[in-house]
Amino acid sequence: MRPDNADTPQFSPRQNEVLEQALRLLVEGGDKALTTSGLARAASCSKESLYKWFGDRDGVLAAMIAYQASKVRTADRSGEKLTDQILKQHLEQFGRDLLEVLGGDVSLALNRLAIGQTSRDGSKLGRLLVEHGRRQIDRRAMALMEAGKRAGLLRFDNADAAYHTFYGLVVSDLHVRMLLGEPAPKDNTRQAERAVEAFLALHGVQPKTADAMRVSAGR
Amino acid sequence: MRPDNADTPQFSPRQNEVLEQALRLLVEGGDKALTTSGLARAASCSKESLYKWFGDRDGVLAAMIAYQASKVRTADRSGEKLTDQILKQHLEQFGRDLLEVLGGDVSLALNRLAIGQTSRDGSKLGRLLVEHGRRQIDRRAMALMEAGKRAGLLRFDNADAAYHTFYGLVVSDLHVRMLLGEPAPKDNTRQAERAVEAFLALHGVQPKTADAMRVSAGR
DNA sequence: ACGGAACCGTACCGTACGGTACCTGATGGG
DNA sequence: CCCATCAGGTACCGTACGGTACGGTTCCGT
Numbered sequence: 001m002r003p004d005n006a007d008t009p010q011f012s013p014r015q016n017e018v019l020e021q022a023l024r025l026l027v028e029g030g031d032k033a034l035t036t037s038g039l040a041r042a043a044s045c046s047k048e049s050l051y052k053w054f055g056d057r058d059g060v061l062a063a064m065i066a067y068q069a070s071k072v073r074t075a076d077r078s079g080e081k082l083t084d085q086i087l088k089q090h091l092e093q094f095g096r097d098l099l100e101v102l103g104g105d106v107s108l109a110l111n112r113l114a115i116g117q118t119s120r121d122g123s124k125l126g127r128l129l130v131e132h133g134r135r136q137i138d139r140r141a142m143a144l145m146e147a148g149k150r151a152g153l154l155r156f157d158n159a160d161a162a163y164h165t166f167y168g169l170v171v172s173d174l175h176v177r178m179l180l181g182e183p184a185p186k187d188n189t190r191q192a193e194r195a196v197e198a199f200l201a202l203h204g205v206q207p208k209t210a211d212a213m214r215v216s217a218g219r
Numbered sequence: 220m221r222p223d224n225a226d227t228p229q230f231s232p233r234q235n236e237v238l239e240q241a242l243r244l245l246v247e248g249g250d251k252a253l254t255t256s257g258l259a260r261a262a263s264c265s266k267e268s269l270y271k272w273f274g275d276r277d278g279v280l281a282a283m284i285a286y287q288a289s290k291v292r293t294a295d296r297s298g299e300k301l302t303d304q305i306l307k308q309h310l311e312q313f314g315r316d317l318l319e320v321l322g323g324d325v326s327l328a329l330n331r332l333a334i335g336q337t338s339r340d341g342s343k344l345g346r347l348l349v350e351h352g353r354r355q356i357d358r359r360a361m362a363l364m365e366a367g368k369r370a371g372l373l374r375f376d377n378a379d380a381a382y383h384t385f386y387g388l389v390v391s392d393l394h395v396r397m398l399l400g401e402p403a404p405k406d407n408t409r410q411a412e413r414a415v416e417a418f419l420a421l422h423g424v425q426p427k428t429a430d431a432m433r434v435s436a437g438r
Numbered sequence: 439a440c441g442g443a444a445c446c447g448t449a450c451c452g453t454a455c456g457g458t459a460c461c462t463g464a465t466g467g468g
Numbered sequence: 469c470c471c472a473t474c475a476g477g478t479a480c481c482g483t484a485c486g487g488t489a490c491g492g493t494t495c496c497g498t
Contacts, residue, residue, distance in 0.1 A: 014475090030338025036456060046476045047457075057456065109338065115398045116335025119249025119328065123400020130399055165417060168387035176394050179334045180349055181342020198384060202417055233445095255486060265446045266487075276486065 011067065015053055018043040019067040022060060027109045031116060036060075058121070061113065062128055068106055069132035074140045082151040084204075088196060090144055095170040095192030098137065102175050103184035107133070111179055141166070156203050165202065169195035230286065234272055237262040238286040241279060246328045250335060255279075277340070280332065281347055287325055288351035293359045301370040303424075307415060309363055314389040314411030317356065321394050322403040326352070330398055360385070375422050384421065388414035 011019065021043040026034045036057060040047045054060045074097075080086060101107055110133075114125040141163050148154035156162035170192060178184055185191065230238065240262040245253045255276055259266045273279045293316075299305060320326055329352070333344040360382050367373035375381035389411060397403055404410065 026338075031335070032339050035454085037454090040476090044476075046478090048459085048477095049475055051457070052475090111395070111399075112334050112338055115331050116250070118398065118400040119245075119331055120251050126399030126401070130396065130401070161413075164391045165388065168389075168391035169384065170387075171392065172383045172387035173390065173394070175392070176330070176398075177349065179337065179395075179398075180330075180345030181337040182345070182349070194380075198421055201421055254484085256484090259447090263446080265448085267447095267489085268445060270487070271445090 010070065011053075011063065014045075015063075016067060018045055018050070018053075019060075019064050022064050023068065023106055023109070026064070026113060027105045030109070031113050034060075034113075058125075061117075061125060065110060065114075065125065065128050065132055068110060069136075072101075072133075072136055074136050082147055082153060084153050087144075087148050087151070087153050088200065091166070091196045091199065092189075092192045094141060094144060095166075095195050096188050098167075098170055099174070099184075099188040099191060101137065102171065103178055103188075108178060115179070138163070153205050154203050155205055162203055166195065166199045169198050229289065230272075230282065233264075234282075235286060237264055237269070237272075238279075238283050241283050242287065242325055242328070245283070245332060246324045249328070250332050253279075253332075277344075280336070280344060284329060284333075284344070284347050284351055287329060288355070291320075291352075291355055293355050295359065295362065297362055297366060301366055301372060303372050306363075306367050306370070306372050307419065310385070310415045310418065311408075311411045313360060313363060314385075314414050315407050317386070317389055318393070318403075318407040318410060320356065321390065322397055322407075327397060334398070357382070372424050373422050374424055381422055385414065385418045388417050 018039070022034060022039050025038060025042055036047050036050055039060070040050060050060065054063050077090075082090075110129060114129045118126045142159055145154065145156070145159045145163055145166075149156065149159070154162070174185070174191075237258070241253060241258050244257060244261055255266050255269055258279070259269060269279065273282050296309075301309075329348060333348045337345045361378055364373065364375070364378045364382055364385075368375065368378070373381070393404070393410075
């Protein structure tokens with residue numbers, strides 16, 4: 001099933017193998033460690049093949065992003081009937097997943113790579129990353145928002161704004177801090193719970209009082 | 220004899236001049252453009268002086284961060300008596316300032332640089348950046364939080380958690396998007412206002428109803 | 439006026455990268 | 469059985485960087 005996009009170039013198994021090694025090198029040593037020679041050695045292929053398959057080094061980077069994105073598939077459990085408890089669980093699950101994805105080795109490495117190249121490539125990689133990597137998770141979130149609204153459990157005028165509010169509550173400055181090398185916090189669950197609580201206080205159908213909020217502010 | 224924490228490691232005027240040029244090069248062309256030869260040429264100094272002053276290239280980068288941080292001074296208007304209106308204005312001002320700082324050329328360039336180096340230098344630059352660059356603004360925010368609480372206008376158990384909530388509401392994923400090359404949004408003011416509104420609904424002493432929130436969700 | 443320190447400009451060195459060319463071995467179809 | 473295609477291995481080239489060394493110049497203290 002690939003309704004995703006017309007242009008899913010998709011690579012051969014051998015090429016996927018090479019891209020896997022490329023990701024490994026990138027995660028382990030950053031973009032300095034991802035040299036064409038090093039990749040050829042690690043993946044047991046020739047540099048000539050690399051250039052034949054991917055054009056040039058930037059082509060390899062782009063292929064890595066596409067490849068990594070192709071591995072991520074989000075389960076879409078939109079069939080369930082929503083209650084406020086189910087919604088809350090889904091929101092918390094989404095928050096946990098979001099934090100886990102953002103803090104993952106490969107995600108951090110790819111984001112660092114794209115950010116480091118932004119200044120000199122006109123943000124080509126950056127756009128690629130934000131589109132390929134974000135589309136799945138954004139869709140899932142927006143579906144959740146709209147479903148919550150349809151079920152009369154959430155209230156907002158602008159689903160996109162509501163989603164961004166939720167995103168901010170969940171992630172805060174964690175993403176940038178992790179990109180800068182700070183270790184991921186131990187407990188994603190707690191962070192997600194707090195974010196959901198705040199979000200429901202803002203956009204839930206029965207807004208909790210701020211007093212109810214404050215009992216669990218033990219960040 | 221390196222009292223880093225003291226607020227003035229500070230460099231000579233000539234060195235500041237060189238660091239200014241270094242920042243210019245970095246902003247214009249990213250870290251690839253910031254070569255020792257290029258910097259020496261742009262700043263009309265010799266490479267030998269660069270190495271004498273800063274040790275090596277990483278020393279230059281660290282000095283740039285310290286220098287840039289030394290330029291930022293936040294006006295601390297903690298004398299005023301807080302009313303709910305004044306607090307709101309201060310929060311909005313803080314939000315606008317935060318967005319402006321994060322979206323600034325130099326800030327983005329330095330963050331990109333530090334993030335790009337994180338994978339290969341053990342996040343030395345990253346820690347430097349987050350400490351030097353964040354301390355001022357964090358202090359200002361925490362002072363605001365505590366003042367609001369003392370004045371009976373804000374309620375929270377954990378000031379740090381409340382601040383991070385506010386931060387997330389203001390910034391959401393904007394910082395990372397800008398780091399990836401997305402242009403800054405045109406209207407920081409509106410974003411700040413919406414964030415303050417939500418924040419006060421969560422932690423204000425008279426929590427607004429979610430209904431009052433939703434009238435201005437025109438993101 | 440003298441001497442030395444600081445500094446500029448430039449030339450230089452070793453290295454490592456991206457990218458290309460060439461050769462070798464395997465595989466598969468006629 | 470042979471040949472064409474593809475991919476791996478290696479050697480190579482040009483370039484550009486970080487870092488060092490050296491000669492000339494300016495400036496300051498004594």
